[in-house]
Amino acid sequence: MGLTAPRWAKLRRFAFARPRAFPVLGWGGTNLWHTFLDTAPVDLSRAPHDADLLVLAGEIPESWVNCLLALFETLTLPRLALWLQPGWPCTAPAKIPLGFTMAHGTLADTDWTAVSERLIDPQNPASTPLLPDEPPAPWRGQGDHGQGGKGMMGGKPYGRPMAMTMEDRDNLALDDVPTFLGPHFPGLPSGLELELRLQGDRIRQCQGLHNGFPERPFEPEAIRYGGSGNAPALQALTGKPVTVAELERARLAHHLGWMADFLELAGLHGLAEGLRRHRNSTDEKVIEDLLTAAQGITLRRLGQGIGIIDRDGALRWNLRGPVARASGVAVDARSEDPAYRDLGFAIHTETAGDVWARFRVRTEECRQSIRLLKRAGDAMTSAPEGPRGGFIKEQNGLTTPTAANLTALNEGLTGLEWYEAVLFIVSLDLDMEEAALR
Amino acid sequence: MYLTALTFALAGIAFAGMMFWLGRLLSGRLDTEPARRPFESGADPQVHAWNRFHTRYFYYTLIFLLFDMEMVYMYPWAVVFMEVGWKAFMEMGMFITILLLGILYAWREKAFKWD
Numbered sequence: 001m002g003l004t005a006p007r008w009a010k011l012r013r014f015a016f017a018r019p020r021a022f023p024v025l026g027w028g029g030t031n032l033w034h035t036f037l038d039t040a041p042v043d044l045s046r047a048p049h050d051a052d053l054l055v056l057a058g059e060i061p062e063s064w065v066n067c068l069l070a071l072f073e074t075l076t077l078p079r080l081a082l083w084l085q086p087g088w089p090c091t092a093p094a095k096i097p098l099g100f101t102m103a104h105g106t107l108a109d110t111d112w113t114a115v116s117e118r119l120i121d122p123q124n125p126a127s128t129p130l131l132p133d134e135p136p137a138p139w140r141g142q143g144d145h146g147q148g149g150k151g152m153m154g155g156k157p158y159g160r161p162m163a164m165t166m167e168d169r170d171n172l173a174l175d176d177v178p179t180f181l182g183p184h185f186p187g188l189p190s191g192l193e194l195e196l197r198l199q200g201d202r203i204r205q206c207q208g209l210h211n212g213f214p215e216r217p218f219e220p221e222a223i224r225y226g227g228s229g230n231a232p233a234l235q236a237l238t239g240k241p242v243t244v245a246e247l248e249r250a251r252l253a254h255h256l257g258w259m260a261d262f263l264e265l266a267g268l269h270g271l272a273e274g275l276r277r278h279r280n281s282t283d284e285k286v287i288e289d290l291l292t293a294a295q296g297i298t299l300r301r302l303g304q305g306i307g308i309i310d311r312d313g314a315l316r317w318n319l320r321g322p323v324a325r326a327s328g329v330a331v332d333a334r335s336e337d338p339a340y341r342d343l344g345f346a347i348h349t350e351t352a353g354d355v356w357a358r359f360r361v362r363t364e365e366c367r368q369s370i371r372l373l374k375r376a377g378d379a380m381t382s383a384p385e386g387p388r389g390g391f392i393k394e395q396n397g398l399t400t401p402t403a404a405n406l407t408a409l410n411e412g413l414t415g416l417e418w419y420e421a422v423l424f425i426v427s428l429d430l431d432m433e434e435a436a437l438r
Numbered sequence: 439m440y441l442t443a444l445t446f447a448l449a450g451i452a453f454a455g456m457m458f459w460l461g462r463l464l465s466g467r468l469d470t471e472p473a474r475r476p477f478e479s480g481a482d483p484q485v486h487a488w489n490r491f492h493t494r495y496f497y498y499t500l501i502f503l504l505f506d507m508e509m510v511y512m513y514p515w516a517v518v519f520m521e522v523g524w525k526a527f528m529e530m531g532m533f534i535t536i537l538l539l540g541i542l543y544a545w546r547e548k549a550f551k552w553d
Binding site: 003004015047048049067070071073074076077078127129130131132133134135136156157158159160161162163168170172174175177178179180181182183184185188193199200201202417 | 463464465466467468470471472473474475477478479480481482483484485486487488489490491492494552553
């Protein structure tokens, strides 16, 4: 099926000239994926059924492999898996037939024609079924009409049982649908696994929260695993001072990249594209224009009053970083640092504590970073304040800002509508890779 | 006249059928159970997609019906409008005003909220 005969090669080449890529981000994958999007002639895809390329970025944890194989099987033909190798030695993801492996730093020299030729090649090993043709559970021929079900609730139509009922908020018995969010949903933090119970499009309860990344002890050389934008802060934590400029440049690039992802999810693709392209820039005018555009009416209407964390909650759950500062809690390791004090650093806080406030805190911090970069010179600092908040070394290990902010997620999801939940999760800017550090 | 309608209907069916056939011919898809698995952002779906949920926006439907029926009253009115003139205009104006008060009431009662 599909025009695979050689005489149709031209048509296939034309149809898949710009393949759609679905990302899976492992250790160190975020930066690799962003670089990939910058250089490769591909479009972002948000669902595997719509994708041609499965892009495995970074070091893929072994525990993901079966899940990824099942995911790869749902890609339509032609399909191809790519692996973006991180800058350190690690084993390639098992089981999935890799079409190409791209070594760290070689993306710019990649021959993209070879990739698309391999993609449309009907002989490539990914174009045959990889898993046996079996339904999730036997159902054929069972039940009154052979649909697999007995009566209203019993049985397994098409191999999957029906959802059970549960009382909803006006005492009606309605279906309580177990739904999983993550670990591979582009736009949400990679590795975040949520077990939700949905009634209609509203979350009745969040029953479980797991980190897909296995725990990793924090040693000085583990800085590379710390998630995007954290390297300078983690270096400061190990006792080696970094320059203020380095720390602020990382924060600025991280916040701009986060905003790009957020706007992409909100459907503002053009603006997201602009922010992604300029995320490594420190040009005040360019960034100011982008920030002003991003703070427009659409996001304000979307984010105001959603996912509110009040000051009490922020204090009770010990939140950190921009999330705490958006709820009026002035925590920032930089405020106690002599270098920052000399530069006249002042913490920016908001009081509303909603999605919009968290967005505004980050835009304001971008502006602040640019101001600090101009004045910083070669001032050194040892403030372990990453873009998501401060790292704290304790007796029994490290507590990361994401690990602290995950408490707010677990509490805050109950009762949210689906779109609100997605905005809420993204506004917390979680990085599960960072949360796995101990 | 019937011949024209029949021709159009047949042409429509043929065109739609051709699109289906072209789609099958051009698309390369695997037709196995694991390939048909719905995407639940990585995890395996636990239950079937059929589920019953509360259509909390049913107020919308009721209000829509109300104004749909208002339009039904306008048909006989439109027939005599030219004959009766201003008086008919005023009467319909009053009718619509009363219904508009209904909208304001529904608005206050938050009937236009999705959930």
